Amino acid sequence: MSNSEMPLIIEAAVSLEKADGIEVLVNSSPTSTGAASAGSGISERSLYGPTLAGARAALDAGASIIHHHQDIDLPMDQQVAQVVRINREILDTHPHALIYPAPLLTGATHAEVHQHYPALADAGCLTMIAVEMGRTVFAVMDETGLPSNSWVNGQTYSEAHDLVMFANKHQTPLALGIYTPSMCYWIREYAQRGLLPKGTMVKIWFGGRYKVWTDREPTVRNALAPTVKALDAYLEALEGVDLPWLIATQGDNVLDTPVARYALEQGGHIRVGEEDVSGTTQLRNGELVEAAIELARSVGRPVVSGSEARRFLGVKERRLQMA
Numbered sequence: 001m002s003n004s005e006m007p008l009i010i011e012a013a014v015s016l017e018k019a020d021g022i023e024v025l026v027n028s029s030p031t032s033t034g035a036a037s038a039g040s041g042i043s044e045r046s047l048y049g050p051t052l053a054g055a056r057a058a059l060d061a062g063a064s065i066i067h068h069h070q071d072i073d074l075p076m077d078q079q080v081a082q083v084v085r086i087n088r089e090i091l092d093t094h095p096h097a098l099i100y101p102a103p104l105l106t107g108a109t110h111a112e113v114h115q116h117y118p119a120l121a122d123a124g125c126l127t128m129i130a131v132e133m134g135r136t137v138f139a140v141m142d143e144t145g146l147p148s149n150s151w152v153n154g155q156t157y158s159e160a161h162d163l164v165m166f167a168n169k170h171q172t173p174l175a176l177g178i179y180t181p182s183m184c185y186w187i188r189e190y191a192q193r194g195l196l197p198k199g200t201m202v203k204i205w206f207g208g209r210y211k212v213w214t215d216r217e218p219t220v221r222n223a224l225a226p227t228v229k230a231l232d233a234y235l236e237a238l239e240g241v242d243l244p245w246l247i248a249t250q251g252d253n254v255l256d257t258p259v260a261r262y263a264l265e266q267g268g269h270i271r272v273g274e275e276d277v278s279g280t281t282q283l284r285n286g287e288l289v290e291a292a293i294e295l296a297r298s299v300g301r302p303v304v305s306g307s308e309a310r311r312f313l314g315v316k317e318r319r320l321q322m323a
Contacts, residue, residue: 003267007304007312008296009201010062011175011246013273014054014285015047015069015102016213047071048082052089054274057286059094062293064309065128065175065201066090067273069102076112079104083116087125096306098199098315100128100175103153110159117163121170128199129167130175131160133183139220141211147220154179157186164195173199173315177248179207179223184237191241199315201244203271204234206259208251208278215279219251226257235266244313246270253280255291264299 047069055066070082083101090097101120107113120126132154139147154177155163167174174196176187190196207221224230226249238245246269247259254260254272263270272288283291293303304312 003265006267006301007308008264008301009064009244009246009269009309009313010289010292010303010305011065011067011248011269011271011273012055012058012063012285012289013067013271013275014058015051016054016274048086052086054285055086055090056093057284058273058289059090059097059305061286061289062303062305063289064305065098065100067100067102067130067175067275069275070104072105076104076107076115079106080116080119084119084123084125087120087127088123091125091127094306096310098128098173098310100130103130110155110162114163117166126170126172128173128175129163130177131155131163132177133160133186134179136179136222138222141219145218160186164190167197168195171197171316173197173201173313175201175203177203177205179205181233181237184234184241187238187243188241191243196243199310199313201246201269201313202238204231204245204247206230206247206249206254206257208249208276210251210278210280212250212276212278217278222250226252226254226259228259228262231259231263231266244269248276250276251278253277255288255295256280260295261299264296264301
């Protein structure tokens with residue numbers, strides 16, 4: 001199959017989250033905050049409705065994979081409950097969707113940060129697991145405009161290993177997010193041993209011009225700029241690894257970058273969504289998916305979604321469970 005004939009998978013990151021929850025983590029230890037609604041198992045806040053609507057709009061437009069966030073300032077048990085509810089309700093209307101939530105960043109340990117995955121498995125709505133390879137430092141600019149502060153995201157090798165083993169236990173595909181080409185060699189070791197479940201994709205992160213979840217607030221790029229040469233470096237490091245890959249940009253609209261068309265011409269896939277664009281476009285989630293499809297048409301790539309996307313990726317059909 002030539003690159004021009006290869007079906008295209010579109011991921012949509014749909015949560016228009018604010019960065020204030022992250023800022024709390026910059027200069028303080030992670031804690032659970034927020035007050036529970038009296039007598040309820042989950043607190044309803046503004047993020048829930050738009051996230052669900054954005055996910056459904058993106059899937060209706062032709063996306064296959066959804067990434068979403070929960071409300072970071074809820075108590076941990078409510079964050080877990082909200083993640084399960086969002087996944088379940090997306091699957092109620094789009095049963096073939098692949099969905100992976102953000103980590104529970106207010107957790108103090110690896111187990112707490114990822115406690116929603118066992119809950120999703122128990123609820124029958126675990127469809128994809130995110131692994132953000134390595135510890136990535138994100139800049140926080142000070143009042144002088146220098147990146148003198150920071151926050152850290154991602155997993156150590158041992159933490160990533162635990163998630164891979166959990167994914168194998170449940171035969172759940174992985175979204176392997178990488179911020180440097182060196183992470184490709186870590187992936188190679190697990191791929192060669194057959195430890196990456198069917199449907200696993202490599203997500204190549206590029207660094208945008210702006211801080212994520214802001215309206216074009218300047219920052220220092222947290223990864224290579226989205227250029228053709230940068231992507232070539234990743235593809236060289238991934239040579240011989242038989243995994244589908246996609247490109248994504250934090251803090252910019254990936255569709256406006258020089259690498260978008262080139263990636264599709266090389267047989268890659270793409271992530272779009274309101275979470276990533278940092279005010280660089282007014283397009284909504286569904287519209288961004290439509291724009292990605294238009295780009296795919298211009299290079300002759302057919303877009304697949306739903307059950308066709310699952311078959312292309314080799315993902316087993318999920319067994320429907322009663323709530």
